[in-house]
Amino acid sequence: MPGLLLDTLCGKAGSRRPVWLMRQAGRYLPEYRELRARKGGFLELVYDSEAAAEITLQPIRRFGFDGAILFSDILIVPYAMGQDLAFLAGEGPRLSPRLVDHALNGLQAASERLQPIYRTTTLVFEQLDPETTLLGFAGSPWTVATYMVAGEGSRDHQLARTMAYRDPAGFEAIVDGIVEVTIEYLSGQIAAGAEAVQLFDSWAGSLAPDQFERWVVGPTSAIADAVRTRHPGVPVIGFPKGAGARLAAYARETGVDAVGLDETIDPVWAMQALPERMPVQGNLDPLLLLAGGKALERRAEWILEAFAGRPHVFNLGHGIDKETPIDHVERLLAVVRAKG
Secondary structure: OOOHHHHHHOOOOOOOOOEOOOOOOOOOOHHHHHHHHHHOOHHHHHOOHHHHHHHHHHHHHHHOOOEEEOOOOOOHHHHHHOOEEEEEOOOEEEEEOOOOOOOHHHOOOOHHHHHHHHHHHHHHHHHOOOOOEEEEEEEOHHHHHHHHHHOOOOOOOHHHHHHHHHOHHHHHHHHHHHHHHHHHHHHHHHHHOOOEEEEEEOOHHHOOHHHHHHHHHHHHHHHHHHHHHHOOOOOEEEEEOOOHHHHHHHHHHOOOOEEEOOOOOOHHHHHHHOOOOOOEEEEEOHHHHHHOOHHHHHHHHHHHHHOOOOOEEEEEOOOOOOOOOHHHHHHHHHHHHHHO
């Protein structure tokens, strides 16, 4: 029997709102910190399928979320495309060689690097209650390309944006390569047990309108179409963070089944601008969850009220902050479950 989250993503409004939180498996949980202290670095955890499955399940056991999202990282795709990947303490991820000064066709693909993620998916699926939806995910091509070009994260994505203007054919080759691998990657997750998938486009907001159309809408549409063809009935959630008013065109043109809203999106505007009955997900500010108090409760209640009448998954506007107190999460869930 499908869970409440899966039903909602398929367009059915239930008796209450399903809830899960982006980055719900991670550093704010003491059980995660304890396991990481024993097991080692982040990438080592991702590639230890038993440990990654345990981390995926930790927030389900503690909070009873309606969805479990795989513990992994969006940079697994460039890693499978042949870039080296390392997570440096205090500095974040590093990919090499950088594609700003190295040809894509010079990389040696390593698709075997995807296999441990599929094993994690299967291990979680086997242990998960059928009413809890298992979510797979990947980074969207634009966001992944920013890391592949620069070799690291950046504030304004200057290297990728400049390359897209100066050498659109070369940049398109990178994006096309990401699209191809991402389709296979999401298909592998679904075959291993994922019941819905999310595309994270964390840096979509940095693009000019014509560039947004080319590097966000177009590639997302290609992925959504392929997943729908291969896996009919498996919902695709698109999350273009920072899209603003362009979210309406994204929702209409990409073919995603549901859209994630960041905390800057006004739910009243979204109710009017997005396709009627399209499921939405979001959009509490993660920093309000960190702050807690009556303001958190009031905003959660307002979001629930604003999205009444539309299939709605309660979530954050981005990932949970690592300093978030456990009792703030518990209070949020009490509000959503009482009012939703």
